[in-house]
Amino acid sequence: MGLTGLFLCTFLVVHMIGNLQLFKNDQGLAFNLYAVLMTTNPFIKTVSYLLYLSIIGHAIQGIYLVFKNKQSRPVEYAVYDGKASSTWASRNMGLLGTILLVFIAVHLSDFWFEYKFGHVPYATYATNLENGEVKFMPAPAEYKQFNKLEETTMSTPEGQFKITIVKNLYLEVAEGFKNPWLVIVYLLSMCAVSFHLYHGFQSAFKTFGINHPKINGAVNFIGTWLFAIAIPAGFAAMPLYFFFK
Amino acid sequence: MSEQNINVTLKVWRQRNSQSKGGFETYPLNDVSTDMSFLEMFDVLNEKLIQEGKDPVAFDHDCREGICGMCSMFINGRPHGPKQAVTTCQLHMRSFKNGETIVVEPWRAKPFKVIKDLVVDRSAFDRIIAAGGFISVNTGNAQDANAIPIAKENADESFAAAACIGCGACVAACKNASAMLFVSAKVSQLALLPQGQPERKQRVMDMVAQMDNEGFGACTNTGACSAECPKEISLTNIARMNRDFLAAEITNK
Numbered sequence: 001m002g003l004t005g006l007f008l009c010t011f012l013v014v015h016m017i018g019n020l021q022l023f024k025n026d027q028g029l030a031f032n033l034y035a036v037l038m039t040t041n042p043f044i045k046t047v048s049y050l051l052y053l054s055i056i057g058h059a060i061q062g063i064y065l066v067f068k069n070k071q072s073r074p075v076e077y078a079v080y081d082g083k084a085s086s087t088w089a090s091r092n093m094g095l096l097g098t099i100l101l102v103f104i105a106v107h108l109s110d111f112w113f114e115y116k117f118g119h120v121p122y123a124t125y126a127t128n129l130e131n132g133e134v135k136f137m138p139a140p141a142e143y144k145q146f147n148k149l150e151e152t153t154m155s156t157p158e159g160q161f162k163i164t165i166v167k168n169l170y171l172e173v174a175e176g177f178k179n180p181w182l183v184i185v186y187l188l189s190m191c192a193v194s195f196h197l198y199h200g201f202q203s204a205f206k207t208f209g210i211n212h213p214k215i216n217g218a219v220n221f222i223g224t225w226l227f228a229i230a231i232p233a234g235f236a237a238m239p240l241y242f243f244f245k
Numbered sequence: 246m247s248e249q250n251i252n253v254t255l256k257v258w259r260q261r262n263s264q265s266k267g268g269f270e271t272y273p274l275n276d277v278s279t280d281m282s283f284l285e286m287f288d289v290l291n292e293k294l295i296q297e298g299k300d301p302v303a304f305d306h307d308c309r310e311g312i313c314g315m316c317s318m319f320i321n322g323r324p325h326g327p328k329q330a331v332t333t334c335q336l337h338m339r340s341f342k343n344g345e346t347i348v349v350e351p352w353r354a355k356p357f358k359v360i361k362d363l364v365v366d367r368s369a370f371d372r373i374i375a376a377g378g379f380i381s382v383n384t385g386n387a388q389d390a391n392a393i394p395i396a397k398e399n400a401d402e403s404f405a406a407a408a409c410i411g412c413g414a415c416v417a418a419c420k421n422a423s424a425m426l427f428v429s430a431k432v433s434q435l436a437l438l439p440q441g442q443p444e445r446k447q448r449v450m451d452m453v454a455q456m457d458n459e460g461f462g463a464c465t466n467t468g469a470c471s472a473e474c475p476k477e478i479s480l481t482n483i484a485r486m487n488r489d490f491l492a493a494e495i496t497n498k
Contacts, residue, residue, distance in 0.1 A: 065463055069421035072355050072462030078256075078269065079348045081322030082420060085472035091420050093465060203466035209488025211481050 001065065002204035004058040009201060009227060011051055012193075016234050023241065027136035028170025029125045035115065035169045036149045059101050066094040089199040096196040103189035110176060115169050123168035129153075129160040138168075177242035190236040198228035250276045251343040255290065257302055258350045263358045263366075269348075279339035283326060284309060284316060286338055303362040311335040311475065314410030317417070318363055319350040324414035324473050332412065332475045352413050354422035356459040369459040370411050370427060376455035377448035378431045380440045393439050403437035406430045408476040415470035415478070421462030426470035428456050429486035430478045436489055446493035453490055 018038065021031040038044055082091050089096065114120055126135040150165040177183055201223035205211065210219070252275045260267030274293070277286055284306050291301035307315035316333040320326035326336045341347060351359050356369035407430070415426035432449050435441030441448070464483060471480045 065465070069423070069462035069465070072422035072460055073353050074355055075353050077319060077322065077350055077353055078258075079322035079350070080420075082469070084323055084327075085418055085469035086420070086467035090465065090467035199466075206466045206480070206484050207464075207487060209484045209486075209491060211484030 001058065001061050002207035004054040004061070005200050005204045007050070007054050008058060009197065009204075011054075012227070012231050016231055019235070019238060022170070022173060022238055026134050027125065028123070028168060028174070029127070029134055029136075029164065029166075031170045031173075032123065032166040032168060033149070033164070036166060039115070040149075055104065059097065062094060062097045087199060089195040090203070093196065093199060096192045099189060099192040100196060103185070103192070106185060107189075110182075111169065111172060114172055115167065120167045120169055120172055122165055123171065125164040125166070126154075127162040127164065128158075129162055173238075174242050174245070177239040180243065183239040183243045186239045187236050190232040193235070194228045194232040197231070198224060201227045249279050251279060251338065251341065251345075253277055253286075253338075253341060253344070254346040256346060256348045257363070258359075259302070259362055260351075260359050261361065263360055267359065277338050279337065281338045282309070282334055283318070283320070283336040283338065284334045303360075303364045305364050306334060309334040312410060314412035317352050317365060317367075317412055317414075319352060319417055321348055324352070324417040325412075325475050329472075330475055330477050332410075335475075352417040354413075354416045354461065356422075356424075356461055357413065357416065365413075367411070367413050369461075370413065370424070372459065373424070373428055373452055373455045374431060377444065377451035378435070379444075380435060381443060382440075395438060399437045403434050406433040406437070406478065406482055409434075409474075409478050410476055412475060414473050414475060416461065418469040418473035419462065419464075420467060420469065421465055423464045423470070424456050424459070424461040425464040425483050425486070426474065426478055426480070428452050429482035432486045432489065433482040436485065445489065446497040449486060449489040450493050450497060453486070 018034050019031075021034045022028075024030045038048075082088075121138065124137050126137075127133070128135075149167075152163045154161045154163055177186075202216075202219050205219050252273070255272045255274055256269045257272060258267060259270045272290055272294075274286065274290055277289065281289070284304070287302060287304055294301045305315045305317050307313040309316075311332045311334060314332075316325070318325070318333045320333065320336070325331060325333045326340065328336055328340055349363065351357075351363045352365045352367075357365040357367060360366050409427060409430035411427060413427070416422050416424050419425075432452055435448065436445055466480075466483075468480055471478060
């Protein structure tokens with residue numbers, strides 16, 4: 001549980017850094033190139049299979065834990081004052097995890113499945129190599145090459161241009177988050193991420209036997225400020241950014 | 246603290262034996278001295294029940310000074326009631342308000358079968374101890390005290406772990422009915438001392454195996470056990486046991 005959980009935490013950091021390209025004001029060039037890198041680089045592809053396995057393993061073990069632990073108390077208490085001795089998040093990891101599993105399914109079908117198997121339009125970017133200005137134009141509708149990316153250099157009287165033709169996942173993201181319901185689903189899911197990691201990150205360390213005043217401060221600080229606040233807030237900012245853009 | 250009397254309503258779990266179904270009975274109790282301990286209040290209730298020709302409430306108790314680990318009531322949703330670091334026998338009626346309804350249940354866990362009313366069978370703990378919670382000592386004359394040097398910090402930590410009275414509040418409080426705090430305290434008190442080293446690896450594996458066999462739940466680090474422990478056994482013991490267990494799994498023959 002702890003091993004897969006911490007691995008998924010490190011994934012979130014990478015995912016966050018990558019997705020920050022969405023905020024770049026370049027009509028999505030950086031983000032689309034990032035999407036190509038993530039789906040073609042052999043190292044990242046290997047890690048991504050490990051990631052899928054981790055998600056499945058984490059979910060299966062979590063479901064098993066919930067049911068096994070329920071069996072350990074066949075007769076429930078009539079009155080149980082849980083909040084007197086533990087945090088809400090720590091008592092509801094199963095519920096939070098279920099929300100996240102549903103979210104991951106929605107999220108993957110929205111973007112990952114669309115990108116790999118669906119119809120994502122292409123976009124053409126012309127980058128002026130002298131001043132770095134980017135011009136954007138939709139690729140012709142009949143552009144149906146298998147390649148995810150094509151790059152050429154072109155000389156014109158106006159200067160040297162780098163022409164990039166790439167699958168426009170950025171457009172999918174920007175269009176998708178115009179839907180208020182999807183934005184709400186994403187925001188609620190990020191709340192679930194926050195609570196799940198508020199307990200989960202530091203709990204994983206305890207599972208491995210790391211619970212010492214010397215490092216607990218650092219673990220709790222990172223668990224709270226990075227994983228329970230900064231990362232969910234950063235991800236939540238993305239749907240909001242496109243919704244209000 | 247000025248003495249006064251209060252009226253309370255008790256909702257107590259009554260169950261004839263481990264096979265029968267059981268349910269709550271309500272008993273109003275008037276003129277309860279706030280200087281009474283919770284168990285003394287139950288003595289008064291039982292006197293009353295006996296006088297009325299009814300079956301008194303069965304509950305576990307022994308030393309009544311907070312060191313034996315026998316008393317075991319789940320009071321208003323918390324083991325040993327609302328106070329921190331006290332056993333039920335050391336809980337006083339001044340911790341309750343006049344007119345309050347107090348719900349009293351037995352420990353709830355699969356390995357802790359209800360024997361009668363509020364009495365549960367905690368022999369699962371004894372079997373865990375028997376599985377490895379001991380050290381080998383040669384018979385004969387007692388050794389000189391302090392013959393083996395022990396670091397002060399280790400002696401202190403070991404002593405803090407040994408403060409566990411095995412009452413089972415950790416299991417009762419845990420949402421998973423996990424016995425990790427109890428077992429880890431019993432593993433730690435020996436693992437921290439030189440005398441505990443010969444069996445260290447085998448001990449942790451055997452005790453954890455017995456704990457799982459008894460049907461206790463798995464630890465999810467909620468921390469409820471330590472928060473409700475009358476002896477304030479630290480969560481660091483659980484981490485120490487996890488560490489020892491991992492190491493033993495990898496290196497033990």
